[in-house]
Every structure is written in C-alpha cells, then in structure tokens.
Amino acid sequence: MLGKLDWSAIPFDQPIPLAAGAVVLVAILAVLAWVVVKGHLPYLWSEWITSVDHKRIGVMYVLLASVMLLRGGSDAIMMRIQQAVAYQSQGYLPPEHYNQIFSAHGTIMIFFVAMPFVIGLMNLIVPLQLGVRDVAFPTLNSVGFWLTATGALLVNISLVVGEFARTGWLAFPPLSELSYSPGVGVDYYAWSLQISGVGTLVAGINLVTTVLKLRTRGMNYLRMPMFCWTTLASNLLIVAAFPILTATLAMLLLDRYLGFHFFTNEAGGNVMMFMNLIWAWGHPEVYILVLPAFGIFSEVVSTFSGKALFGYRSMVLATMAICVISFMVWLHHFFTMGAGPDVNAIFGIASMIIAVPTGVKIYNWLFTMYGGRIRFATPMLWAVGFMVTFIVGGLTGVLLAVPPADFMLHNSMFLVAHFHNVIIGGVLFGAFAGFEYWFPKAFGFRLDERWGKAGFWFTFLGFFITFVPLYIAGMLGMTRRMQHYDVAAWRPWMIVAAIGMAVLTIGVICQIVQLVVSIRNREALRDRTGDPWDGRSLEWATSSPPPAFNFAFNPDVRGEDAYWDMKARAQQQSLEREEPEYHDIEMPRNSPTGFVCAFFATVMGFALIWHIWWMVILGGLGAFATFVVFAWRDHDEYVIPADEVAAIDRINLEERRKLVSMAGAA
C-alpha cells in the first residue's frame, strides 16, 4: 500500500535532523495559522499564488531562494564546525550524516538558491527593461515557478522522511547506483531535480521568447540593456543544457528503477559516460548562473557611475562568446579520466580562452567607472566587491585549467575554495546587488543603507576569512569531503575558516535586519518617483511598484540608455504637452494551473521516491487533468479600462514632472 514507506523512514534516533525538521514544521504551521487567522488567505491566493504577473512571480522566486539560502547556510555552518572540531576525533556528526549534509548543501545552493535567485530577478526586470507589458507565456511562467518550489519541497521533506543522497551534488555512479546506494536518498535527489528541471526549462523558453519576440518599438538588439543580453545568453544556455541534465538523470533513474545498464559496472555500462553527460550540462550551468550576474553588475556600475556602459558592443560580443565557448570545455572537470595528453591539452586551452571575454568585461566595468561620478550605494559596493573577489577566483580557475596542476589539485580543498570564490563572489554578490538595486522597483521603497553596507562588509570580509584558509589547506594536501582528519597542519586553517563562517553569518544577519528595519521605516524610505537611483533603462520609467500593466504606453526607444535619453529630452522640452489618449489594456487572467500542477507533481514525486505506484498514477492523472482544464478555459484575459489606466498613469506622470523640473532647476 505505501511502497517502501514505513515508520523506520522517520529518523527517531537522530536528534539533529529531527529537531531541525520539527522547527521548520512548527514554523510553517505557525505562518499558515497566522495567515488563516488574520484572514490573509484570500489575498495570498488571488494576488500571489495564482498570479501570472511576471513581477509577482519574480518576487516569489527570490523569496524561495532566500529561504533556501538560510537552509543551505545552516548546512554550511554545520560542516565548518565539524571540520574545525574533527581533528583526531569523530567530531559531532556521524559520517553518513555528514555526507548527506554536503550533498544537500551543494544541491540546494545550486538548484534552489542560485537558480531561483537569478531567474527571479530576470523575470522581475527583463520585461520592464524591454518596455513590454508581460512575458511571452505568463501562465507557463507560473507553472515553472511552482515546479521549482516542488523540487525544493521534496529536498526538505527528505530531512524528516527518509534520507538525502550521500553522493555529492552530482550523484556520480557507480556510487549512486542501486547496489551502492540502496536507500531513497538518490531518488529524492533525482526526482526533485527532474521536476524542478522541467520548471527551469519552462522559464528558459519563456525568457528566450520574451527577449527575442517581445521588445517595444525601437528596441533594436543593439539598444537592449546589458542585463537583457545576458538574460538572453543565460536562457539560451538553459534551453540547450537542461535537457542534457534531464536525459542524464532519466538514465540514472532507469538504472535504479528498472535494472538498466547505462552507468553500472556490469553488463557493459559506462561510468565515464555519466561524467561526460553531467558536465556537458554542468559547465554551462556555471555560466547560466554567472552571466545574469554580469548583466546586473553592468547595470549597477553604469548607473552609479553616471555614465553609459563603456564598450557596450564589446560587452555584447563577450557575452555571446562566453555563451558559445562554455559548451566546449566540460572535460576540464575530469582531466584525470585518462583521455590522454592531447585531449587534455585541447580542453585546457579552450578553458583558458574563456578568460579573454571575461577579462574584456572586467576592463569595461573599470573604464565605465573611470572618470565617472561614482556613488557608493550598497549595490555599487557589491559590484566593486565582486570585481576584487572574482579576479582571485578567475585566476585560480585558470590555474585549475592547466592539466598538470589539476592532477595535483582536483578534489582538494583548493578546488572547493575556487568554486566558492566564483560562485559566491560572482553569483551571490550579483544576486545581492540586484536585490538591493531593484528592491525599490518591486516594492516602492528603498532599503536601509546603513544595515546594507554593514551586511556587505561583514559578508565580504567573512568570505575571505573563510575561503583563503581553504586554498591553503588544499595546497597542504587536504582533500574535499573529509568527515575527520589527523593532519595537524590543517587544523589551524579549519579553525580560521570556522571563524570566517561566523563573520559571514553576521553579514547575513545584517541583511535580515536591514529588511526588517526598512519595512518598519517604509514611509520614510518611500520611492515616489519610480527612479530612486537616477537610472538609465526603462524599468525606471514606470512607477514603483509598477502597475499590473507596467506601462500605460509602449515606450518608444531612440537609442541606448532609453530612459536616460528620455529624461534628457524631457528637460529640454520642459514637458509642456497635452495629455495623451489612453486605451483599454488586456492582461492575462490569474490562474491556479501552476499551483495545482505543482501539487500533483509533489504527490507524484513523493510516490515515485517511495514506490507507491497507485499514488504515482493518481498524481499523473491529476497533472494531465489540470492541463486539459487549463486548455478548456474560455476567457484568459481581462480588460483594464482606459480611464483606470489614465488615473494610474497621471499620478506617476505628476511625480515624474516634479523630478524633471527639480533636476532642471538644479
């Protein structure tokens, strides 16, 4: 009846996950109870859960990522403490538990923190920057988000019901095959990635189509803001790479569920094929994450330097070059496979070539700052901090791309330090910069600067105190994923790293405090003009937060830096003009499709993990029925009448006129 599921799945003998699970459960129940008692449920349902507005979906993505960052961060704290105390002792974590923690940490950070964070920011901002009302496929967009949430939910369920994989975040066979991992851990891993992967693919298709087919009048390709370009590149990579992940995981699942032999040791299976396939996805994945961050830094650096981006065209070229080359270097992840010096040399050189367009970008940012009027607001701090950090990470990356050096350093702490260097210094700093930069656009008030800056400095310093010791430990021969060790030389570095982790944690706490303080003071921090940073691209041309329809008129673009241009022209022409004629606007209706679909996907995923076949069928039928019902709907749009549009737009125009006349007077 319940497949493999019985009471032994609940780890009564392990206090840590049980307590953690209980705390999370109580927290969720408390929030739910509060929502219901306060009567917020109808509001949540109609304004958020069923919303197909790209701005709301973007916010929900970022929220999901933030919550999961706390979960993944707790794992990181546990690991750092373990390695600080586990010198010539077992530490406080049993080995199989430690293995689950690093696997869950890596999986969560990549798939449920970094991915939703950048996808959320792209969803929120790209249609605004393109000057359009919506994304290409609003309802599918909501499906994509909720499927990602399903994946995150399944990973968290594994904390209390059953176990998570102990195989690392890429589940290498043959360790992940049934004979070596007979439990449900790998199944949790594979199904949650399979389901959220579908969501990511949907998001990718949606954003590619949006950028290519839905630009406002005059928004030629070479006038698009940099963030739109990097979004395009990143989502092209999603569309090209995520199907590889889907296929690879499907093969692993076939091995585990039906006794196939793709990657087994018996009957001719080929383990190295898994490495090739997974890294053919995995290396582009790194650029899927970091390209949007590059776009954010481009926007931030140019806005806070008060200058157009230096070398815009070379920036576009560099972005697309990275997009293509990132597909040709995957083999540097296993130079030790034994493919021979020729193959290794080719992939080593290809890997180093990526440093060229990346270097172009760094120089362009520096030249944008050069001679500019720089304002060190919080987003700009993150951008500058990124440039410093990323250069270190990039250099160690080039070092790892030299095959002989890699023979020494792969699977060492040096590698762990390198990829955290680029992924925290690149992706996470970018996400935070974007968060601080666009927060006023999403919510209509700015974030507190003092707490924001404190958050930056603690995170920045904490980052170096944590990871420089790991570089050193790696040089001293410490391998990754160690539950405990006996080498005295490593000990001091592990202790310093743990202290660094504490500093990092203070940084995170500062950012949480910043959010709370800013919400409290929101009246004082209110952004009435919609343009708090003196921005240059079209998202600043509408009010904060933007109305459901984004723009009363499709903006008309005449050059790069569309909004900057408009402001300049408006000043010259002193804004004396008659009121334009407003029209009715059609917008897509809300739809519960995404949420219902994700509900059935969760049921089905859980049932698949535990081999509860009747429930699998139920979930599958439910998901199919949801789609048929969705396809059967008659009215998928509603109309916002012209006078309502006019009323909303007049307020915005009034504020904007004040802004321009003030700037003109100054």
Add this chain to the structure above:
Amino acid sequence: MAMTATAGHAHADPHHIGVIIEHPGPASKRIVTAYGFWVFLLSDIVMFSCFFAAYAVLVGQTAGGPKGAEIFEQKNVAIETVCLLLSSFTCGMASIAADVRNRFWFYLGMTVTCVLGLIFLVIEFREFADLVARGYGPSRSAFLTAFFSLVGCHGLHVSAGVLWLLTMMAQVFAKGFRADVLRRMMCFALFWHALDIIWVGVFSVVYLLGSAV
C-alpha cells in the same frame, strides 16, 4: 513611455550610419507561440541527442548478448516508417483543413493520423514484448539498455502526441476553430513533424546501421 509620445523625431543612433531599421514592437501572439514552441522542440532534440550519444557509446557493449543485426526485423521497421511518414502528410492535411476551417477534412485528417500513429505504436510494442519474451530485455546488456531507451523515448513521445491529438479533436468539437485552438493546432503539427524527423534519425542510426554490422 508616455513622456515621449509627443516628443520630436528620432535623432540618429550614434553607432549607425545611414538608415536605421527600427524594431517595430512586440510580435503577434501567433508568432510568439510558434516561436516558443520551436525553442521547446529544439531543447527536446537536445534531449534525444543524449540518448543517441549513449546509444553510440554503448552499441558495442553487448555483454555476450545479441547484436543489433540478430534482433532487428527490417519488415516491421519498414511498415513503421511508412506509417509515420504518411501520418505526417495527413497531419499536414488536417492543419490545412483547420486553416480553412473545414471540419470534415480536419476530423478525417486527424483520425487517419491517429490511426497511423497507433499502428506504429502497436508494432513497436510488439517488437519490445517479443524481445523481452526472448530474454533480450533492456537489462540484458548495455547495448539493449541504450536501444530500448532511445526507441522507447521516441515511442513515449508518439504516445503523448496521440493524447494531444485527441485533445485537439475534442477542442475543435467543443470550441470550433478559435484563435487559441488554432495556435495549439499549429504547435501540435510542429510536434508531430518533429517526431517524424527524429524517427528518420532513429531509423538510420539504429536500424539501418545496426543491421549492416
């Protein structure tokens, strides 16, 4: 933005010399839908490529089991191929009928497409069942694993296509040739033709090359 609604005319983009071709604005729904679906199809083809690649890597790994030449039935494969190619034609007829809003030819075209698809699936299913019965199931060797997965994955797509086809017929029955129904019909047709193209790949790589060795 509203502010520019009455502003004077475009000054030239400094990067351009001569005529600027201005981007006309967002594309129509029909184009957006078709474009998005194309992108999806491309990603689906990437997914298939992985199974093709796996097949190419594992084709020699028979682990003492049968080779391709020993188990492939050329006659069945020929019938399957004819069915699929014909069904692409009838699917095209149904699309044209939908465009000119002719219900009779639409239902006829779709029904024939459906029947041809089902014949294909039945033959494939019998081939699989027969192999399993002879002890040559997918867990016999890595070669058979790759074979069953690649061909089966295509078969699953065809099955999904048949479900979609029936849904389309029901939609036209219930709602007529509405714009959104026509857009979906266009996507379905793209999907069906794409499956045909992939079959040509399967047919050449698996069956033709496989029987040669």
